[in-house]
Amino acid sequence: MIDNNMNDELFDRQIQKMVEGYREAPSDACWDQLAHHLDNITSPVHTSPHAGGKMITSWVVKAVIPVVAVAGVAAGIALYTSSAEKENIPAGNAPVVVSATRNAIPSAENEPAVVPPKDISNENSVVRQIIQTENNESEVVPESNAESPLSETKSTPEIPHAKDVVQDTALAVAPAREKQTESNRQESPSAPPAANTPTEKAPVAEPSDLFIPNIITPNGDNYNDCFEIFGMENTTLNHIIIFTMQGKVIYSKENYNNDWCPDNLPDGVYYFYFKFIYQGEQFLRKGSITVKR
Amino acid sequence: MxxxxxxxxxxxxxxxxxxxxxxxxxxxxxxxxxxxxxxxxxxxxxxxxxxxxxxxxxxxxxxxxxxxxxxxxxxxxxxxxxxxxxxxxxxALTLNEEAIPDRQSGSNTIENNINAKDIIALIRQLPAGYRSVFNLYAIEGYSYEEIAGMLNINIGTVRSQLYKARKILQNKLTEHDR
Structure with missing residues (x-):
């Protein structure tokens, strides 16, 4: 056994000795790319040296806020130099995504106390909370809002308002609009507002022109590279959360702009929650999205 | 200058x-x-x-x-x-567990008729996980603990990947010699 270990060490040393002094000149194009990169450092726009240089793209450019990435690596490098010890490498890409997400979480002005997605560490619990809320409801469409039939029956002028506070941030601005539609509906013939019946809620316009794909192929061929929700232009105030099978939030964005192009995520199945307001109604769509290259 | x-x-x-x-x-x-x-x-x-x-x-x-x-x-x-x-x-530094043929002619000395370029070519053929671990340990000289931290895997995995990387390399070198 000891003999084997020694032989292995010897083997390693031999390889090391042979490989260590090896040099191979890169192609001349590399310097040009490097010079180009260095030029771009002063300006905020980064470009990828290779047309299909997905790695750099994912590493520097596509990071939603490149500064975050640079700062992260910079911190890493500072570590190496300040201490003689070799430290762990600067965290890979995933934390960058997280920090980008952190920045993507807007500090909503009228944020309710119940669901504060401000802090990414709470994000998981947010999702759990949403999931719980979901499980409590049989319907996919309405979510803890004043529009749900249940709440409608006992709707008094005060209660919807109280419920508004419980609503999710993304749609916190909605109550005014919702109340408006509510009152529109309440203009139904000779029925007093308090006597609204749930049946009137049934013909809610389904956003049929909304198409959410269930697969994307972020392989750089410009086809289905991004998670593109078609018909988004008809929605207002949307909020999307994308998470892994393990429930880890990897993307959270209000006013999603069809720009989630996960070129640094492994292939697999991810899940999304997509909340939006469509013709004054609040909807929630959830489902899976397969990432396949 | x-x-x-x-x-x-x-x-x-x-x-x-x-x-x-x-x-x-x-x-x-x-x-x-x-x-x-x-x-x-x-x-x-x-x-x-x-x-x-x-x-x-x-x-x-x-x-x-x-x-x-x-x-x-x-x-x-x-x-x-x-x-x-x-x-x-x-x-992805996946831990693909591929079967490695037992050392049939376990030569772990390197003959002189192979040059650095060939060795590098062999190293590059290793699966990503094995390659990183082998590079870090054998050539860069990091310790198991450091590698485990860098790659975010546990030390046992580092050891086993290193072992397998070595075996693959040794087998390939043996083939190369023939």
Whole structure:
């Protein structure tokens, strides 16, 4: 056994000795790319040296806020130099995504106390909370809002308002609009507002022109590279959360702009929650999205 | 002929493109050899070289003449290569457990009729996880613990991947000798 270990060490040393002094000149194009990169450092726009240089793209450019990435690596490098010890490498890409997400979480002005997605560490619990809320409801469409039939029956002028506070941030601005539609509906013939019946809620316009794909192929061929929700232009105030099978939030964005192009995520199945307001109604769509290259 | 220190100073002060090029010319071949060892394709190795040097040049001021400049650059290159590997799912450092034929003729001495380029080619053929671990341990000389931290895997995995990498290499070298 000891003999084997020694032989292995010897083997390693031999390889090391042979490989260590090896040099191979890169192609001349590399310097040009490097010079180009260095030029771009002063300006905020980064470009990828290779047309299909997905790695750099994912590493520097596509990071939603490149500064975050640079700062992260910079911190890493500072570590190496300040201490003689070799430290762990600067965290890979995933934390960058997280920090980008952190920045993507807007500090909503009228944020309710119940669901504060401000802090990414709470994000998981947010999702759990949403999931719980979901499980409590049989319907996919309405979510803890004043529009749900249940709440409608006992709707008094005060209660919807109280419920508004419980609503999710993304749609916190909605109550005014919702109340408006509510009152529109309440203009139904000779029925007093308090006597609204749930049946009137049934013909809610389904956003049929909304198409959410269930697969994307972020392989750089410009086809289905991004998670593109078609018909988004008809929605207002949307909020999307994308998470892994393990429930880890990897993307959270209000006013999603069809720009989630996960070129640094492994292939697999991810899940999304997509909340939006469509013709004054609040909807929630959830489902899976397969990432396949 | 300016020394490295003078060149570094020029780079920091004036962002001197000429000085940067001079430094690049001195070290690019060594650094590229490192990138080649970690990256499976030539193009990715070039990408790694470019990003690595970009960070070296932007962070030159943080190299405060502590230790060797080349060593500092090498560490950046290695860490850069690894984070690129980690960030790209194509090269996910997966622990693919492939069956390795038992050493049938366990030669762990290296014959003289193989050159560094061939060895590097063999290393590059290793699966990403094995390759990174072998590079880090055998060539860069990191410890198991450090590698485990860098790759975010546990020490047992480092050991087993290293063992398997070695076996594959030894088998390939034996084939090469025949």
């Amino acid at each position: 300016l020394s490295d220190d003078e060149l570094i100073k020029k780079c920091i002060q004036g962002n001197d493109r000429q000085a940067q090029k001079e430094l690049y010319n001195r070290y690019s071949a060594t650094m590229f050899a490192i990138c080649l060892r970690y990256m499976p394709t030539y193009e990715d190795a070039e990408d790694a070289l470019v990003t690595g040097f970009t960070f070296i040049f932007t962070k030159l001021e943080s190299f405060q003449n502590k230790g060797s400049f080349e060593g500092w650059m090498k560490r950046i290159m290695v860490n850069n290569a690894i984070s690129m590997l980690r960030s790209n799912s194509k090269y």
